[in-house]
Amino acid sequence: MPDTPSPFDDPLADLYGQLPDPARTSGDAARSEAVPSSRRAARASRGQTGPSDVQPPITRPAAAPAPERPATASPPERGSAAPERTTAPERSAPQRPVATRERPAAGARANGARANGATRPAATGTLDDLFTGRRSVDDLATVAPPAERRRRRIGGWIALILVLVLVGGVAAGGIWAWNTFGTQIQGVLSPKEREDFEPGLANGEASISIVGGDAGPQVSQKLYDAGVLKAPTSLYDYMIETSTSFVFQPGVYTLQKQMTAADALAAIGNPANKMEFTAQLREGLTVEDSVELLSAQLAMPIEDFQAAVSDPAAYGVAADSLEGWLFPATYTFDPGVTAKDVITRMVARTVESLDTAGVAEGDRERVLTIASIIQREARFEADFYKVSRVIANRLDPGNQETFGLLQMDSTAQYGYGENHDGTASSSQEALDDDNPWNTYRHPGLPIGPISNPGDLAIDAALHPADGDWLYFVTVNLDTGETVFTNNSADHQAAVDQWISWCQDHPDSGC
Incomplete structure (x- = not known):
């Protein structure tokens, strides 16, 4: 199988590998001795002496340390002070230091380094070292992988792990939220259909009173109470769905029963349906409630109405208060009417009903x-x-x-x-x-x-x-369902039913 090329292999290494290596060249001893050990020796052999023999220091950047070699194979660093020399034993022929490790194939060397996860030292030395035997072609061809590239690769894996952790956390949170609030979420994403009458069902006549400060929710409830709308929120829901902004003007309006929300809103906006100088009181109001409404609807000072109701005898009522005597109905008055005229009309209407x-x-x-x-x-x-x-x-x-x-x-x-x-x-x-x-x-x-x-x-x-x-209790305030009983035990059971309903509907006015 051919060797797998490595991005760390230097293509020049193979060319250098083809050059003759003096340290590994076979020959007779005479030729071996003729090989100078350095350029200084070569100059000496040619008779060059004098100041040129002293080489100026060479300054070069610090390099990664070369792989350890036997002490005898490491000459002094060039450009540094030479250590003291001792007399070497006589040798019959100069012996050149030889590399102590075998040179593997380029592909095998690169693959082995990567497989073992080892980081090879950066190449050091010069061409002189190659020719003198101080360094092998393998040493000169070894290039360390860039540290910055390794850091980027590690950083990328860390970023990926963080993203996966975050995505997993969001997914887990989503599952918990769905299991806990799934019904509510579905209600928001898929709201129930708005309740409304079908077009064409409008009939009869109904009227509502709008006072200052009334908005969509209040008017919608009044329309429902008057039989105009199908649900208490029909008009308000319609306004939200259609993004309709509407300012309700105080007054009494005449509409029909069983209208659609759209038709009811259009009718309120039609000036022809507003009853001029009209007042309306609904059932169940107190005198205090009534005078406030009358003042707002007829645009008259509330103090005038408070003074008008302070003397029941002026209207033929033998009581200390007009409570219960202001009949609930819709009234239309002529311009210039006074507060006392209004109260007189209402008391007379109560006497008529009685x-x-x-x-x-x-x-x-x-x-x-x-x-x-x-x-x-x-x-x-x-x-x-x-x-x-x-x-x-x-x-x-x-x-x-x-x-x-x-x-x-x-x-x-x-x-x-x-x-x-x-x-x-x-x-x-x-x-x-x-x-x-x-x-x-x-x-x-x-x-x-x-x-x-x-x-x-x-x-x-x-x-x-x-x-x-003998007893009664409303057990459902939304529907008005009321239970009537004739003994205390059954009545208590109905009370318990009401309490249970209130616990399930804490915002329903219990």
Whole structure:
């Protein structure tokens, strides 16, 4: 097999190898003796003496040390002081030092050095050394591999290892994140489809009131509550999906039910659907809530409305407050109307509903009180009448020995000023507070209404459903699902169900 060429082989080495080597040339002793040992000896043999015999020092860069040789084969360094000489024993013929190692083939030498991982010394010497025998062709042809190239090769392997470690760490982290948060990640990458009514289903009429500060989330919820949209977030999701920026102007807007989000937003942006000089109150508001809305919707000072509601007797109401007497509806007024005119109109509308329902004048405050509790406690139309039955059963004289107290959270929250904290449950402070609205502390009904009831709540107060329920609890605040029971054991089971749901939905207003 031919030798494998090596990048470290010097092609001139083979040419030098073909030159005669005095140290290895065979011949008679006379010829051996005729070979001068150095250029100094050659000059002496030609009779050249004098100052030229002294060679000037030669300065050359330091070289890597040559492979060790026997002491007798290493002459003094040129250009340095010669050591003292001792008398050498007489020899019959001058003996030339001969290289002590055999010269392998070029390919074998290079391959062997690489296979063993050895680093060969750099070549040293001159052509004089070649001809005088101080160095062999093998020595002169040996070239050390560049150190910088080796460092780059090692650095490249280190960089590759670091990259592999980093990539492996990222992959491992990705696997952990997917196993831990896979469901959430899928929800973000593949969000659920936006809920929306199909085009062409719009029907009837609905209206919403937009106040200052309302944005996409608030308006979307109001549209859902009014039956305009399919889900509480339909409009807001649509605005995000389409990158729609919209500034909602305060006012009352007339729309249709079961509209698409796109059509509802277009209707709000159409000035023809905005009712000029119009105010709207929804069910379940307090007097405090109502005057703030009226001021914003009609662009009138809130102080005017606060003064207008301060004297219930001016409107024929025999109570200390107009709580429950500002009927929830949509109103349109003529320009120049005053705050007192607005309040008069609303109180008159409440009297109209009570008269239509057949409530005697002496029972108005009591019916409004029961209806206001139903308005705050019930979620669905059927539940209005069931809640009314629970109130009636608890107020029944036959149950007073068992219960004695109405125990409605809505009354405790109202009396303590906690009904606007965004939670359905009552604090212990509200339950313990000794105010005349707290039905956990005082028997019977509170001293007056706690909100403005609508026609449905008034009718439910007059016509409770048939049943023996004594308890109820809403077990799902998102859907409004409410469980009605007639004994404490079943009621406690429903309470546990509500607690469990709240633990699973900590941000749902529990």
